[in-house]
Amino acid sequence: MASPQLTTISPSINPSKPVNHYKAYKPRPFKKEERDKVTILYGGLTWKHERLIQGALHNLNYKAEPLPNITRQDLDAGKELIDVGACCPTIFTTGSLVNLLKKKVADQGKDEVNDKFVYLTAGACGPCRFGQYHESYSMALDGLGLRDFRMFLLAQDELDQGAADGGGLEINMPLSLGMIWGILCADLLMDLEYMTRPYEVNPGQTDRVLKESIEYLYDKFRNRPSRGKKLGPLAWHLMTNYFTRALRVIRKKWEAIEVDHLRVKAKVKVTGEFWLQTHEGEGNYNIKRWLEQEDSEVVPPPVAVWLHYLLHPSIRKLEHRHSTSKHPRLQQMMLKALERVYRGTYNRFRKALGNLPYELPDQEELRRLAEPFYHFELRGGEGHMLIGKVLHTYHHKKAHMTCELSPYSCMPNTMSVGSMANVLGKYPDLLYAPIEVKGDSEVHALSRCQMILTEAKKRAKAEFESVLKKTGLTVDAIRKFEARHPELRSATYRIPHRDCAGVAANYVLHLVNDRGLASA
């Protein structure tokens, strides 16, 4: 029998042709002396967050410009230039950078763009694509023929990264703290915005006051006093009343907005993947504005919850003795102290705004609520928080329903939506609308949300009617009471959370229990 022939596979290498090995992207140095000529581009948050971050950057004498808000065309531009199978936020954000750079190249030429702009983006490592965003950006830069364009990463777990190559960009305490404080202030104003606009009596007034407030805060960030580079800025940011004073001025501006809290609205908590839930625009079908048009009140997701969450994996590791730290006890104490300071700062800012914005949820409680369905060590995306937030909203009656925005091709979100089947089995009356977002199926996504929203609206109406019945009050009687107490119709009048999800129902209970309004 003839022995089987072995086939030799010879690599088709042409020895005369040089081999082009893969080289990871490395930006050219950004030199200190270039600082006043180079504009830092950044993006990914709402216009409110980005404007305050711009204030913090201008304060440190950087030229800075946020990327324009995402449009549907960014999705197409992203799809053309990055890897197949990328998740929808990666495609949108890459496309947004691509479209801006294309425009700048057309106006100013390639060399000018390479020399006059750099891109600053958040970076991380981890199991999901967030750790690879910069690879997608560099792939797109290659596709555009802009390999020389400079891009820098802002690690989300390091406040003091030092100077990037060349010293033009220093990711130090004043920069990081300015950005974080800007994010916290923007979050709080975003809460005010979403809790006021659905009830405003004069259409457009909330947006006007919001714009004015953000510009006022931008000036405050731009004119922050300098306190050195290390502990000085840390101590100043933690102890100063500079920001609380500014927020009190803002509260006065909001006081003038007249609202009608008797409008019965379904309250909708928005959660989901970080970028998608934060975004306000075509990247998520403008779903927050759409929900408002559909007669509901949105509870928006603050970025501050994510920053708070980032502290917790290290705390958990230390608790479960999975850390390699030599002084686990000490490190645990320090992290817990840091967490108290963080929450304390957020609460100080809330207080300056009359405690109107929502409190940060307790991370420990989110973990506990999610535990039977999703393990906290499954990192990636928002991890266990998605389940935790839905159950937190449900148990504390924070909203009538939750709308979860899940990006197309996102593994962590797919897992959490899958686990929700188990949650819904245990809590069948929980109203939950998981919306898959891929940029091009708007009608399908919104109609899916509308199905659950219809039920949420019915619940809001039933809740209000049952409170009126229980208290024996009528809308007419409440209107007469409001006429004698005009402060009740101000946007800064705080309605305590009672046993209902809806504002109108809580308002009636408050008038009876705290303001002594009795039925005739």
Ligand code: SF4
């Ligand atoms: S969480 Fe999902 S959508 Fe967001 S970066 Fe990771 S993989 Fe992409």
